[in-house]
Amino acid sequence: MPVLTARTTALIVLLLAAMLLGLAPILVRLSDTGPAAAGFWRFAFALPLLLVLSQRPGGEGIGLPGKWMALAALFFVLDLSFWHYGIVMTSVANATVLCNLTPVVVTLFAWVVLRERPQRLFLAALGLAMIGALAMAIGARTGQGSSPLMGDLFSLSVAVWYAGYFLAVKAARRSAGPIRILLWSTGLGLPALLLLALVLGESILPASPAGWAACAGLGVLHVVGQGGVAWALGRLPAAITAVTILIQPLVATLLGWLIFTETMTPVQMLGGAGILAAVLLAQWSARTTGPGRGPMKTGAVPEDPAPV
Structure with missing residues (x-):
């Protein structure tokens, strides 16, 4: 049986994490x-x-937060705040x-700030x-959510916070x-x-056992899904x-269709097929750049020696 490479293993973990995160909305x-x-x-x-995972044998422990961790926390708060409001204002498919x-924001940042010009094949993906x-x-039916336009704008802003x-x-x-x-x-x-x-005057406590169960499920997904990412x-x-986790909206859209009867149109189905094809093309672009290089022409990403 062939042994999986480090990149392949990381890709499998990422795909599984993205599919789990599709449950979040x-x-x-x-x-x-x-x-x-x-x-x-x-x-x-x-x-x-x-906290339990950080104390496991061979783990890193709690330690102290660095500046990048604090910045990640800030962006994550903005991410969840705008996205969660987007989820209730528009359709699950649109919000996700x-x-x-x-990927647009990440690629532009790497190109403009880090001077890492993308490969043509990756740009195509x-x-x-x-x-x-x-x-x-665009293919989603209208009338889904309390304020579709505002929800779409909120969800669109999340692309910046998530990047x-x-x-x-x-x-x-x-x-x-x-x-x-x-x-x-x-x-x-x-x-x-x-x-x-509290400032927005929201209801803090879930009003039903099912609500508590959903909140607990969000916590588990957070650890497993974001931990995998x-x-x-x-x-x-x-x-x-960033391109690979576009699997997440596919899962969310399918679940929105099954649970909330948010109908999938033919245009949405074609869009989903395009995303799947793009993920495969992006992975192929990484393979064609040679060992140890990513989809950019400069500044290869080194293997991270940090413990898991």
């Missing part, structure tokens, strides 16, 4: 509490699990697809992914493992989300990772 809808409050409970339920336009994502959003989170975690992974990064980004973001929920970011280029 469904649980937010079912949380029976305010949008920012749902983010607070997501962090509150995740924090004890992260629009917020996952992150990125373009195909964006066309697919826009098709899924900032990606890049901050990528920088933090050079000196820390994923559990410590996720622990501190969660711990630092917890009081900020609670304060935001943080782990993969230490082994894959950020741009490749």
Whole structure:
């Protein structure tokens, strides 16, 4: 039986994490509490699990937060706040697809700031992914959500916050493992989300056992899903990772169709097929650049020696 390479293993972990994170918007809808409050409970339920994982044999321990972890926490709070409001204002498909336009921001940042010019094949994959994502959003039927236009705008802004989170975690992974990064980004973001929920006058406590179960589920998904993404970011280029997690809106759209009867149109189905093709093309572009190089022409991403 062939042994999986480090890149292949990281890709498999990333795909599984992205599929799990596709459950998050469904649980937010079912949380029976305010949008920012749902983010607070997501962090509150995740924090004890992260503390336990940080103390496991061979683990890093709690340590102290670095500047990149604090920045990741800030971007994550902005990410969840705008996204959770987007989820209740527009369709699950639109909210999840629009917020996952992150690859555009990540690639532009690497190109303009880091002077890492993308390979043509990767740009083709990125373009195909964006066309697919826009098709899924535009193709959604109207009348889904309390304020579709505002929800779409909120969700679109999340692409910037999520990109900032990606890049901050990528920088933090050079000196820390994923559990410590996720622990501190969660711990630092917890009081900020609670304060935001209180200022906005949200209902803090879930009103039903099902709501509590959904909040607990968000906490588990946070640890497993975001933990998997943080782990993969230490082994894959950020741009490749950002394109690959576009699997997440596909899962969310399918679940929105099954649970909330948010009908999938033929245009959305074609968009989903385009995203899947783009993910494969992006991975192929990474393979064609040679060993140890990502989808950029300069500045190869080194293998991260940080412990898992």
